[in-house]
Amino acid sequence: GQSLEQPSEVTAVEGAIVQINCTYQTSGFYGLSWYQQHDGGAPTFLSYNALDGLEETGRFSSFLSRSDSYGYLLLQELQMKDSASYFCAVSYNAGNMLTFGGGTRLMVKP
Amino acid sequence: DSGVTQTPKHLITATGQRVTLRCSPRSGDLSVYWYQQSLDQGLQFLIQYYNGEERAKGNILERFSAQQFPDLHSELNLSSLELGDSALYFCASSVEASLETQYFGPGTRLLVL
Numbered sequence: 601g602q603s604l605e606q607p608s609e610v611t612a613v614e615g616a617i618v619q620i621n622c623t624y625q626t627s628g629f630y631g632l633s634w635y636q637q638h639d640g641g642a643p644t645f646l647s648y649n650a651l652d653g654l655e656e657t658g659r660f661s662s663f664l665s666r667s668d669s670y671g672y673l674l675l676q677e678l679q680m681k682d683s684a685s686y687f688c689a690v691s692y693n694a695g696n697m698l699t700f701g702g703g704t705r706l707m708v709k710p
Numbered sequence: 711d712s713g714v715t716q717t718p719k720h721l722i723t724a725t726g727q728r729v730t731l732r733c734s735p736r737s738g739d740l741s742v743y744w745y746q747q748s749l750d751q752g753l754q755f756l757i758q759y760y761n762g763e764e765r766a767k768g769n770i771l772e773r774f775s776a777q778q779f780p781d782l783h784s785e786l787n788l789s790s791l792e793l794g795d796s797a798l799y800f801c802a803s804s805v806e807a808s809l810e811t812q813y814f815g816p817g818t819r820l821l822v823l
Contacts, residue, residue, distance in 0.1 A: 633811075642712065642800060642814035643753065687753060697766055698743075700753040 735803030
């Protein structure tokens with residue numbers, strides 16, 4: 601089967617940098633995605649990594665190491681509006697299947 | 711606003727009943743995905759359709775079924791409802807059949823009493 605692990609909660613202060621890790625055990629791994637979900641809202645796509653390395657999109661960056669079955673989402677210059685849940689998701693089976701992690705609840709404090 | 715619409719927003723029904731959730735993908739998107747999100751199970755992939763054909767199946771119960779119509783909208787049918795089916799049901803869409811970049815609708819909150 602597929603399994604993903606990410607911390608359940610992370611707290612940081614406004615303006616800081618936070619890293620949310622995701623480790624996975626997946627046969628037929630294809631890629632790693634990150635989604636943001638505010639309370640009561642829908643998940644919003646943030647980033648996708650299929651190859652090793654860092655992908656940067658504004659204040660958010662995502663990293664993947666396929667050999668370590670590990671990735672992370674890096675959020676810089678934290679803002680209060682970044683308080684949300686962040687899900688990593690692995691696609692596998694030639695990209696035809698997707699499994700989400702349990703989510704990390706990020707709380708940004710002033 | 712992702713461009714994906716879902717109706718209804720809220721649904722309250724009784725055990726044993728059947729409901730239909732509707733999803734309209736973003737204009738131009740051919741793939742539709744259904745997810746269930748509950749407090750204890752997280753976000754679970756149920757099923758994917760691409761251009762009218764079933765493409766991938768996840769943790770979808772036999773009591774649940776879905777289809778995608780020629781105009782690309784999709785419906786998720788939930789039957790013989792149980793208390794444990796109470797959850798948020800999301801639809802997502804993407805241009806191609808890849809799962810990596812999806813746009814989620816606002817969800818339908820189902821409460822089974």
